Amino acid sequence: MRADARHNRERILQAARQAYAVHGIDVPITTVARRAGVGAATLYRHFPTRAALITEAFAEQFARCVAVLEEALEDPDPWRGFCSVVDKVCAMQATDRGFTAAFLSQFPDAIDYDREHSRAEKGLALLVQRAKDAGRLRDDFDPTDITLVLLANSGTVGESQHVSLAASRRLVSYLLQSFQAGHADPLAPPAPLGLHQIHKLSPRRDRPTAGAEV
């Protein structure tokens, strides 16, 4: 790729990340192009589909998630590792609207679910098992509960980053306490959820969208 093409590509990605973080992934492609200072044709040459742009724009954050999980797996205290994954991923979700959407995306092509999600699921399952073996995570915690946390946390993501983060932190602190071993009461059965299935729950037409008028 020539230097000016690389430069344009980088500008487009940066503009996309900023726009997604503030407005979510529904931002029109033309807005991203305008913010990047390139024409729509240039944008399409680099990213022929919306999914390609989203995947690339969030590659860094997905890498961060993977790193968070790997760090947790290296923690000698598996419960602390487990808590740090939930904490950090939920905080990322609460502060970047675009990230949430990419995670919850209805476009199966937007992210390489098969590879990334099965990798994440395996690592999480290992962490969950270790935290149970250590006697800190309750035995009836189900791997699908990780998805449940992400879904519940997505509900706290709103207009204000400040409020979203505070709500997310409070929710996570409640949930982590309820995940600890030592609770005697039975839970409702696990829901049929998986990281693979998250995007199938969308679209959420029950959410009012801007400009929805009679």
Add this chain to the structure above:
Amino acid sequence: MRADARHNRERILQAARQAYAVHGIDVPITTVARRAGVGAATLYRHFPTRAALITEAFAEQFARCVAVLEEALEDPDPWRGFCSVVDKVCAMQATDRGFTAAFLSQFPDAIDYDREHSRAEKGLALLVQRAKDAGRLRDDFDPTDITLVLLANSGTVGESQHVSLAASRRLVSYLLQSFQAGHADPLAPPAPLGLHQIHKLSPRRDRPTAGAEV
């Protein structure tokens, strides 16, 4: 009102409720009119604004919420009353996409927030205090945590009613356990949330919406 006008009004409301339950409140008004078998002009004569139609369509469900709260306040066991409010309202939220949206609506006119919400908040605050006094609800439970539950629960509402309800029930069972007295670890501080503020968290542009394409 003449009999045929009353009849039309009822048909419009029924069509609106059905459409909202399945597709959420973003359903076009023209779709509601078509389902009701009336013209758009007739619909507008009865409900001059989108907000008026939403308010009227959900009046019954809001009344049910009020009844749930009143029943709970009459329960001699305030903790059981508290749990039943959380259980029932979350189940309503999980099974009716339109209801969620009306609750989380960004249209302050859609519901009489001032009256309904301050009434709900007072009743809930009383129930919370009684459950604390009974030694069952943890002392650091904050009234804003009710809103937190509704927000978190809204995150479980997706395409499939079956999956949504299972996810909601599982989440609620975790949260109710974490709300019980006897947890020693401190929580993250309460988030600045209130039933009054829920609608301000919307619109959630981070949610992919149907038909959002390049």
